[in-house]
Amino acid sequence: MAHQVEQMAYVGRTPWHGLGNKLAEKQPLEVWMEQAGLDWTIRETPVRFINGDKGHLGEILSFDDHKVLYRSDTHAPLSVVSQRYQVVQPREIMEFYRDLTEKSGFELETAGSLKGGRKIWALAKTGQSGLLKGNDRTDAYVLLATACDGTLATTAQFTSVRVVCNNTLAVALNGQSQCVKVSHRSVFDAEAVKKQMGISVSAWDDFMYSLKTLSERKVRQSEAEKFIRSLFQPRPGQAEQKSNERAMAKVLGLFEGEGRGADLPSCRSTAYGLLNAVTEFVDHERRARSNDYRLDSAWFGHGAKLKQQALDLTLDLVA
Structure with missing residues (x-):
């Protein structure tokens, strides 16, 4: 692949x-x-197209509102963007x-x-x-x-x-x-x-204080299960869909001791451990076409959003 x-x-x-x-x-x-x-650098060139029918060479025209971005080394196209786009x-x-x-x-x-x-x-x-x-x-x-x-x-x-x-x-x-x-x-x-x-x-100290607070908040198994359901099951108003049973079971297992560092005092049966069960699932365990697809999701896509939601929900436990 x-x-x-x-x-x-x-x-x-x-x-x-x-x-x-x-x-x-x-x-x-x-x-x-x-x-x-x-x-390498990103280069720009005008958009050109041929207005003839299939099999017949027509007139070459330009689309002035947009430009093509391409790589200087391989000349591979990257995207078509508006003229206002700042590279x-x-x-x-x-x-x-x-x-x-x-x-x-x-x-x-x-x-x-x-x-x-x-x-x-x-x-x-x-x-x-x-x-x-x-x-x-x-x-x-x-x-x-x-x-x-x-x-x-x-x-x-x-x-x-x-x-x-x-x-x-x-x-x-x-x-x-x-x-x-x-x-x-x-x-x-x-x-x-x-x-x-x-x-x-300067926000780093405040962030670490939040993690410390999470590490001191004990979480019962029933709370953990409720947290995981609220994170992975459909939100109110969404179309019904089959809940991700595998994901929920994996996160619960990571929280209960399967996760890396799950046995440390900061994580064992704490809200911080619950948060790390989600981040480990997203970064290491979540199904993906490859590790690089998982990286893209964990930093920039749905995985990053899921981790942010988990942080928000765990902070609600100590509010």
């Missing part, structure tokens, strides 16, 4: 999605761009981290592209971390991603990774994700985005 991942690179241990080229630490951005498969180049995604890695102690950990280059990302560790009971560590990261097919605004987002299991969770406070989004109708200004995100850096 064809992978969505075009190419990617990483440092340290193999990422949870099991993909990529391993690099030595503290490599320059130029090496990252080459090894992550991001040393963000792969190099811009990587350059976002130059001063952060050279002056602020950030460390690039993974970068690459999905869907033939239509979606591009880089992930860097900020140096911040937090500990819960049982030496259960969570590290802070900044994820920058963009797409050139209209599926994603350029998004800079604080995210967390629980070390014991590599579960990922977007940092959110009061139901709001700590991220900055730049529409492709606007020019991407990396420095302006960093200034906006500077307000959110």
